[in-house]
Amino acid sequence: MIRVVPVVLGVLAISASAWAQTPPDTIERALAAAPRQMREGATVIKWKPDFTYETLKKGTNRLVCYDRSGDPGEQAFAVQCTSVGNLERVAQNRRFEAETDKVKKQAALDAAEANGSRVKPEFGSVFYSLDGADQASARLHTTIAVPGATAASLGLPDNPKEGGAWIMNAGTTTAHIMTPGH
């Protein structure tokens, strides 16, 4: 009995250690949205239910990637990468998105925008989103954050009628450049 207990504890410790390690697939999956030349140096995080995160892979550049698959409103395969400077903004987005009532959510977003508590993303930072039913069929959507930008300040239209790049949500913290096709 005295011998059995340490053996069992040893096996349990090894199992727990193996379980605690992040499977390489989890990291690779999150990195799928990253540009190839930035992938190796990117940080990978995992969001927690309390809107904080744990770091799964510490990177060397300013890109951070995370898996959103299975989150409310997301498709079965949904990963995103952006600047580490946008993590506070993304955390705030996730707080708002936790509200499932569309009207209440929009009211909360409008209030935050009006009272100045909406966190701004880094001007010029990029969001790479890869979404789909699975990785093979997922489509990449790239936007550039330009908080506060307007048609007058940036020289781009604030609607898609002309068919080129344009500013969505112009004049707000959510303003971002959309590019046709992606």
Place this chain on the structure above:
Amino acid sequence: MRLISCLLAVAALSAAQGTQTFRGTITDNMCAKGGHSQMRMGPTDADCTLACVAAHDATYVLYDGRDAYTLSDQKTPEKFAGQEVNVTGTLDAKTKTIRVESMSPAR
């Protein structure tokens, strides 16, 4: 012969049990959760959804308020963009994809 008939009956029953009706709004995968009102892609949710698909390579999804389901049929949803619909089909839970059999406006 009886055995084959029984097997076919069981198979038919299993297939029928896999068919479900899903209720939700036809929107696009880029803005499934987002309010379209501030995006200025069109005056209505329908216009915004259509523009997202046409100009930005988005795909139609069914959003039930919590989950966004990929739809195997990407043609029929066009006429229901922005509307609440009933979709009948089978769900692949792993890919959150509904293999669409029919689609009609919700009443």
